[in-house]
Amino acid sequence: MILNSLGVEYARRGRHQQALKHLEKAVDTHRTRNEKSTATYNLAIAYNVTGQSDLAYKNYKELYAVPNYKGNAILMQNYAQLLFELGKTAELEALLADITNNFGKKRADLIVRGLKVDRRGQ
DSSP, rough: HHHHHHHHHHHHHOOHHHHHHHHHHHHHHHHHHHHHHHHHHHHHHHHTTTHHHHHHHHHHHHHHHHHHTTOHHHHHHHHHHHHHHHTTTTHHHHHHHHHHHHHHHHHHHHHHOOTTTTTTOO
């Protein structure tokens, strides 16, 4: 987990290229599903912060299928926000339906209310 921890620390300090390098290596080298999932989650956030939406999308989508991450409220919000920003309406609707089925309408409503139309100032 040292590579993941270093990647997170570099990201906190705004050193995004170093963060990406460590997090990508962490995803490739961690052996347990939990370690790999944690590194993938942090990598998805780093990709999103650096404007690499397609890579962030790939990682969020992969993570949402992992049972111990599926219920993570921040993951659901970030994934929904990215789908919204990318205009992936059908996938966003499917995600919200899945959240409703698995976690209830209240959770899905909270996700929808949390969507920001202009999160990155574009």
